[in-house]
Amino acid sequence: MNIAQIATTRRTCKAFDPARKIPDSVLADLKTVLRFAPSSVNSQPWHFVIAGSDAGKETLAATLDGAFAYNAGKVRAASHVVVFCARNALDEAHLNGLLAQEDADGRFATPEAKAGQANSRNFYVSLHRDQLKDADAWADRQIYIALGNLMQAAAALGVDACPMEGIDVLALDKALGLPEKGLRAVVMCALGYGSDQDFNARLPKSRLPAETLFSEI
Numbered sequence: 696m697n698i699a700q701i702a703t704t705r706r707t708c709k710a711f712d713p714a715r716k717i718p719d720s721v722l723a724d725l726k727t728v729l730r731f732a733p734s735s736v737n738s739q740p741w742h743f744v745i746a747g748s749d750a751g752k753e754t755l756a757a758t759l760d761g762a763f764a765y766n767a768g769k770v771r772a773a774s775h776v777v778v779f780c781a782r783n784a785l786d787e788a789h790l791n792g793l794l795a796q797e798d799a800d801g802r803f804a805t806p807e808a809k810a811g812q813a814n815s816r817n818f819y820v821s822l823h824r825d826q827l828k829d830a831d832a833w834a835d836r837q838i839y840i841a842l843g844n845l846m847q848a849a850a851a852l853g854v855d856a857c858p859m860e861g862i863d864v865l866a867l868d869k870a871l872g873l874p875e876k877g878l879r880a881v882v883m884c885a886l887g888y889g890s891d892q893d894f895n896a897r898l899p900k901s902r903l904p905a906e907t908l909f910s911e912i
């Protein structure tokens with residue numbers, strides 16, 4: 696399948712087959728996609744909690760009450776569920792860790808190049824934290840890039856996905872002890888293989904027409 700075929704045939708999975716698990720090699724590829732997702736100034740303001748065990752998935756499903764209960768069955772039946780978490784602060788320890796990793800990975804030919812990268816990243820961190828005061832929203836935007844990449848990669852690998860904003864982030868924070876780790880839940884994505892109850896698989900896709908979406912200048 697080419698990229699356009701993947702885009703037009705992938706769909707949100709509304710019911711997973713609990714008997715089907717993602718093979719280890721495919722899961723490893725999906726983790727690579729998450730790890731290598733791009734982010735502004737390589738800030739990587741994220742952490743991914745992956746529930747593959749029944750107990751792990753139950754911990755997540757138990758947070759999906761009331762208005763969010765419609766997503767609980769998907770979490771229980773999926774092969775794996777990714778909780779996308781944001782770092783609450785891009786503190787000095789995180790920024791130093793990024794720079795040290797880039798150094799170890801051979802990104803800097805000279806000390807000046809390393810200083811330049813540190814300065815550039817510090818500028819954007821300070822811009823969002825101190826001036827625009829949208830540091831959380833900035834982190835969330837990066838996380839949605841990772842989510843989009845994961846969904847596209849899953850489709851390319853024949854894995855069904857259900858991205859989920861219908862989640863109780865505060866209940867998830869509590870259930871996973873995220874605040875103690877400097878993290879907060881943002882969005883989730885269930886992965887696996889659709890069952891014959893997946894009504895969305897039988898529905899045609901619907902999108903606004905291209906003429907509405909694109910302007911050529």
Ligand SMILES: Cc1cc2nc3c(=O)[nH]c(=O)nc-3n(C[C@H](O)[C@H](O)[C@H](O)COP(=O)(O)O)c2cc1C
Nearest residue numbers: 705706707709766857858859860861862882895900
């Ligand atoms: C960020 C995001 C959050 C979503 N949250 C949910 C959700 O909580 N539960 C659900 O069943 N579908 C959810 N969806 C699926 C959308 O409804 C779906 O992507 C959209 O209707 C287009 O359909 P398609 O993905 O099958 O092409 C979400 C999709 C995105 C991208």
